Amino acid sequence: MTQPQTLLATPLTLPNGSVLPNRLAKSALSESLGTYDNRVTPALPTLFGRWAAGGTGLLITGNVMIDRRALGEPGNVVVEDERDLPLLQAWAESATRQGSAIWVQLNHPGKQSPKGLNRENVSPSAIPFKKDMQAFFDTPRELTDAEIRDIIARFARSAAIIKKAGFTGVQIHGAHGYLVSQFLSPHHNIRSDEWGGTPEKRRRFVLEVYRAIRDAVGADFPIGIKLNSADFQRGGFTEEESLDTIKALASAGIDMVEISGGTYEAPAMAGKKQKASSQAREAYFLAFAEQVRTQVTVPLMVTGGFRSLSAMGEALASGALDLIGLGRPLCIEPDASRRLLSGQETRHRVKPIVTGIGMVDRMALMEVAWYTRQLHRMGAGKEPKPNESALWSLANTVVGNVRGTLKTRRLRAS
Numbered sequence: 001m002t003q004p005q006t007l008l009a010t011p012l013t014l015p016n017g018s019v020l021p022n023r024l025a026k027s028a029l030s031e032s033l034g035t036y037d038n039r040v041t042p043a044l045p046t047l048f049g050r051w052a053a054g055g056t057g058l059l060i061t062g063n064v065m066i067d068r069r070a071l072g073e074p075g076n077v078v079v080e081d082e083r084d085l086p087l088l089q090a091w092a093e094s095a096t097r098q099g100s101a102i103w104v105q106l107n108h109p110g111k112q113s114p115k116g117l118n119r120e121n122v123s124p125s126a127i128p129f130k131k132d133m134q135a136f137f138d139t140p141r142e143l144t145d146a147e148i149r150d151i152i153a154r155f156a157r158s159a160a161i162i163k164k165a166g167f168t169g170v171q172i173h174g175a176h177g178y179l180v181s182q183f184l185s186p187h188h189n190i191r192s193d194e195w196g197g198t199p200e201k202r203r204r205f206v207l208e209v210y211r212a213i214r215d216a217v218g219a220d221f222p223i224g225i226k227l228n229s230a231d232f233q234r235g236g237f238t239e240e241e242s243l244d245t246i247k248a249l250a251s252a253g254i255d256m257v258e259i260s261g262g263t264y265e266a267p268a269m270a271g272k273k274q275k276a277s278s279q280a281r282e283a284y285f286l287a288f289a290e291q292v293r294t295q296v297t298v299p300l301m302v303t304g305g306f307r308s309l310s311a312m313g314e315a316l317a318s319g320a321l322d323l324i325g326l327g328r329p330l331c332i333e334p335d336a337s338r339r340l341l342s343g344q345e346t347r348h349r350v351k352p353i354v355t356g357i358g359m360v361d362r363m364a365l366m367e368v369a370w371y372t373r374q375l376h377r378m379g380a381g382k383e384p385k386p387n388e389s390a391l392w393s394l395a396n397t398v399v400g401n402v403r404g405t406l407k408t409r410r411l412r413a414s
């Protein structure tokens, strides 16, 4: 049997001919390393230079927003014009000069943006969040048809700037309950015009976003998507619809599909809802990937739960996927890929981040906060701190988010 490190080290040629140097990919991890008026900072090239030196073949950036009126968190980077082109170029080069591919994840949060950060939040339909989330998220306003078309054009414009800056691909964020995922979901999208009402009409938005980006970047530039296998929410997007969406995107020419799952209302992407059968194989969405593989040939990346060299090797050997997506392991060990590629296990294992406060520990946002602090350490040229206290991180994050929201609002008003 082929050794796992040999499988991991095999380059991957995408259907459009571009080559990824190996099978390890850093999944998008929102860095919140932009300024409060959403400009790129030098911390981003520092952080990505670290990851590229660590041997990961494909680095997907954290979500970059396409509209400064629609932020997901304070400190998001927004790309809607060329004002930051030199820093974007430096960010792209931090990876490409070391041989890694670097794709920008493009996102619009829709309704999934904390209270007070944006003037208002929009969504396909004005559906409130479930009760325990309403303290953090407002009920959105329904988008007009003209606004929907404007958002599609914005995805394309941002992608063109990203290409000009020297990034080697883009990824549409179609997962985790953000705008694309809201359009796909029968729970969040109850429109009766051409953007909702049937699975085909709910899919129309993501297909139009894909086509607009393709027209803007041409046939040779890779476009990927991160998509939920399912939302894990009653009345939400199902595996059956996800499969149909993947088939539609594949026939439209998408270059890669990354499979994840869940939303902040049901955080399956962080392993909070996983079945015992997937625990044994580590990766949360492998069974779904196997199903997808029987129906489409588009390259597949699976993210969520991969930790050991043997599980990664087995998954690649099974043929169910082409790329192993890693998130949290690379927050605490930026050169984990080097070790895996040389046949060694990672030095640090991902552990649950617990404060002891039940309500807080059940939310995916707690983990996100803890890992974001590790990214900030690396962006400042420091080492990550795998044993940092969860409570300390929580306190800092709460203070930081309140300050960040106020500063964002003050800058917007000035």
Ligand SMILES: Cc1cc2nc3c(=O)[nH]c(=O)nc-3n(C[C@H](O)[C@H](O)[C@H](O)COP(=O)(O)O)c2cc1C
Binding pocket: 027, 028, 029, 030, 031, 061, 062, 063, 105, 173, 175, 176, 226, 260, 269, 270, 303, 304, 305, 306, 325, 326, 327, 328, 329, 367, 368, 369, 371, 372
């Ligand atoms: C700090 C942090 C930030 C994240 N930001 C994003 C993001 O911007 N876009 C995205 O698609 N997923 C995001 N995720 C989810 C990860 O990409 C990944 O799907 C998840 O962590 C599961 O993979 P893992 O088990 O290897 O960590 C984030 C996760 C963490 C921990």
